[in-house]
Amino acid sequence: MRHSGLLGSRLKAREADxxxxxxxxxxxxxxxxFDVIAVEDLNVRGMTGSARGTLERPGVNVRAKAGLNRSILASGWGRLVARLERKAPGRLVRVDPRYTSQTCNACxxxxxxxxESQAVFWCVAxxxxxxxxxxxxxxxxDTAVGGTVAARGGGAPARPVNREPQPTLLSS
Ligand SMILES: [Zn+2]
Structure with missing residues (x-):
C-alpha cells in the first residue's frame, strides 16, 4: 500500500512536469x-471541471498538439494563457466564446x-x-480581428510581411 502510494505520487509529479x-x-x-493569438476567454475553473468541455473548441494549432495529451490542455489552460500573455505582450486577444460554436463562419x-454533432458544424441557413x-x-x-462574431465585409486585415499571416486560434 505504501509502495503504490509512493508510485502514485511519482506519476503525478511526472505528469505535472x-x-x-x-x-x-x-x-x-x-x-x-503568430502576430495575433486569440483565446477564448473562459472560466478556467469551469473548464478544468470537464475535460470534454475543455476540448469542445480547441482551435487549430492547439488542437494538433492537444492530441499529444488532452489532459494536459484540460488542466493547464489557465497557465497557458498566462504564459502567452507574458511571451506575446499586446498580441493576445481574449474573445467572448458565446455563440462561437453556433455561428456559421461562412454566412x-x-x-x-x-x-450537428460535437464534431460537425452544418449551417441550417x-x-x-x-x-x-x-x-x-x-x-x-474573426472576432479577435473584427470585433464581433461573424463580422463581415471590409476585406481581409492587412497582412504583415515577415510573419505568418493567420492568427492562431486557441480555445477550449
Ligand atoms: Zn451559413
Missing part, C-alpha cells in the same frame, strides 16, 4: 509564429441547430459544412 513543459514549449512556439447565421472546431476557431479569429 510534462504539463509544465508542454505549456512552455507551446506558448513559446505560438508567440514566435454569419447563428442557430443551435447548426451544430446556407448549408456550409465544416469541422465544428474549425468553424468555431474561425469565428474566434
Amino acid at each position: 510534462r504539463r509544465k513543459d508542454w505549456i512552455e514549449k507551446t506558448s513559446t512556439d505560438l508567440a514566435r509564429r 454569419g447565421h447563428r442557430a443551435p441547430g447548426s451544430r 446556407c448549408g456550409h459544412r465544416a469541422n465544428a472546431d474549425l468553424n468555431a476557431a474561425r469565428n474566434i479569429r
Whole structure:
C-alpha cells in the first residue's frame, strides 16, 4: 500500500512536469509564429471541471498538439494563457466564446441547430459544412480581428510581411 502510494505520487509529479513543459514549449512556439493569438476567454475553473468541455473548441494549432495529451490542455489552460500573455505582450486577444460554436463562419447565421454533432458544424441557413472546431476557431479569429462574431465585409486585415499571416486560434 505504501509502495503504490509512493508510485502514485511519482506519476503525478511526472505528469505535472510534462504539463509544465508542454505549456512552455507551446506558448513559446505560438508567440514566435503568430502576430495575433486569440483565446477564448473562459472560466478556467469551469473548464478544468470537464475535460470534454475543455476540448469542445480547441482551435487549430492547439488542437494538433492537444492530441499529444488532452489532459494536459484540460488542466493547464489557465497557465497557458498566462504564459502567452507574458511571451506575446499586446498580441493576445481574449474573445467572448458565446455563440462561437453556433455561428456559421461562412454566412454569419447563428442557430443551435447548426451544430450537428460535437464534431460537425452544418449551417441550417446556407448549408456550409465544416469541422465544428474549425468553424468555431474561425469565428474566434474573426472576432479577435473584427470585433464581433461573424463580422463581415471590409476585406481581409492587412497582412504583415515577415510573419505568418493567420492568427492562431486557441480555445477550449
Ligand atoms: Zn451559413
